Amino acid sequence: MLRLLGMVCILAGSTGIGIRMAKDLDLRIQELITLQHLMLTLRGSIRYMHQPLPEAFAGLAEKASEPFGTFFAGTAEELELRRGSTAEEVWRRNLQKDLNDLHLSAGELEAFADLGSMLGYLDVEMQVNTLDHYLEQLKLSTAQAAETAKSRRRIYRYLGALGGAALVILIF
Numbered sequence: 001m002l003r004l005l006g007m008v009c010i011l012a013g014s015t016g017i018g019i020r021m022a023k024d025l026d027l028r029i030q031e032l033i034t035l036q037h038l039m040l041t042l043r044g045s046i047r048y049m050h051q052p053l054p055e056a057f058a059g060l061a062e063k064a065s066e067p068f069g070t071f072f073a074g075t076a077e078e079l080e081l082r083r084g085s086t087a088e089e090v091w092r093r094n095l096q097k098d099l100n101d102l103h104l105s106a107g108e109l110e111a112f113a114d115l116g117s118m119l120g121y122l123d124v125e126m127q128v129n130t131l132d133h134y135l136e137q138l139k140l141s142t143a144q145a146a147e148t149a150k151s152r153r154r155i156y157r158y159l160g161a162l163g164g165a166a167l168v169i170l171i172f
Helices: 002-047 053-063 068-081 087-096 104-116 124-171
Strands: none
Touching: 002 053, 002 068, 002 124, 053 068, 068 087, 087 104, 104 124
16 A cells, blocks of 8 residues: 555656646746837837936836846836946846746856846936836747747656656565
8 A cells, every 4th residue: 555655646746847847948938028028118208208217117116027026026116216236237147046946947047147237227218218128038039938848848847757667666
């Protein structure tokens, strides 16, 4: 009886790991899409409404889901207080504090971090051009993530179940 229970636990656990890995692929795509929407909104706030960054970030914080809402609210608050930090330093500090649990790749996170160095000190047109360039990068990343997810989603699920079955055979 205990043996059977152990087998079931191993199979359930390994299958769960495979399902979770497949779910992480979907979460990455969702986060990239959310970033696209937020950056389009930021672009509009800067270009058409001529809002300063703290005000634009506060507006984004109201519309954004977590953890992006917390990130933009904290960044807006720190920029508003003007404690002697540059916009880039505030951006990176809040990025490390609030967005370290994202499912984005290291390259995607670095590109998002680099965006903070381009905002705040350039004129409106350059900031808009920077956001346009970043939006193009996000579109490419989203397409690549969707392609990757399409091919790997099923593999992760099957490998989880098959890995558990192999482990059961080896142990028992």
